[in-house]
Amino acid sequence: MKILITYFSQTGNTEKIARAIGEVAAQDNDTEIKKMEEVDAGTVSGYDLIFIGSPLHAANLAAQVKTFLGDLQSGASKQLAGFITHSAAAYSDQDMGGFTEPIMTACKDKGIEYKGCFDCQGFLTEAIHDMVKQSQNATDEQWAEVVKQMTGHPDTEDEAKAKEFAREVLS
Numbered sequence: 001m002k003i004l005i006t007y008f009s010q011t012g013n014t015e016k017i018a019r020a021i022g023e024v025a026a027q028d029n030d031t032e033i034k035k036m037e038e039v040d041a042g043t044v045s046g047y048d049l050i051f052i053g054s055p056l057h058a059a060n061l062a063a064q065v066k067t068f069l070g071d072l073q074s075g076a077s078k079q080l081a082g083f084i085t086h087s088a089a090a091y092s093d094q095d096m097g098g099f100t101e102p103i104m105t106a107c108k109d110k111g112i113e114y115k116g117c118f119d120c121q122g123f124l125t126e127a128i129h130d131m132v133k134q135s136q137n138a139t140d141e142q143w144a145e146v147v148k149q150m151t152g153h154p155d156t157e158d159e160a161k162a163k164e165f166a167r168e169v170l171s
């Protein structure tokens, strides 16, 4: 299979998951892993499968990823799967359905089979801890708990789950 794994990642979390998926995909396939900035979505064509990765930004896919999805052409790939990292510990299926909607819509519009989306936690950059702490009205103790909880993610368990997802998509 000809596979493209492309991702947007500012602090390395989504990139870590891209590499985990890449390890599985590369075993028996012609696999490329590229930062989204290095890919011209309009010229992508002829893949059997594309994995697209995004961090969650304000309860949305990153703007860059939405643009990329909009620019993909019908012949880009036969199949497409997503992966998302977010600093919240977990989201409900309903919330995840909302976040992945732009991926599903792009697949539908371009006649690409949607193969599902993996998600896991990813440490929030310290640059915006104060802002998020304030927006959540969290006390110092509550925030310390949040930081403790997200520290180290994506961890080896998250990577193992991402690999399992990749195996399912490829099976």
Ligand SMILES: Cc1cc2nc3c(=O)[nH]c(=O)nc-3n(C[C@H](O)[C@H](O)[C@H](O)COP(=O)(O)O)c2cc1C
Pocket (backbone or CB within 6 Å): 008, 009, 010, 011, 012, 013, 014, 015, 054, 055, 056, 057, 058, 059, 060, 085, 086, 087, 088, 121, 122, 123, 124, 125, 128
């Ligand atoms: C501007 C901004 C907005 C974010 N919004 C959310 C959000 O709404 N929900 C959430 O769980 N995480 C949010 N995060 C956290 C990131 O999704 C998370 O840390 C992700 O793993 C970052 O991935 P990256 O290292 O690949 O960029 C936000 C991060 C940034 C920088």
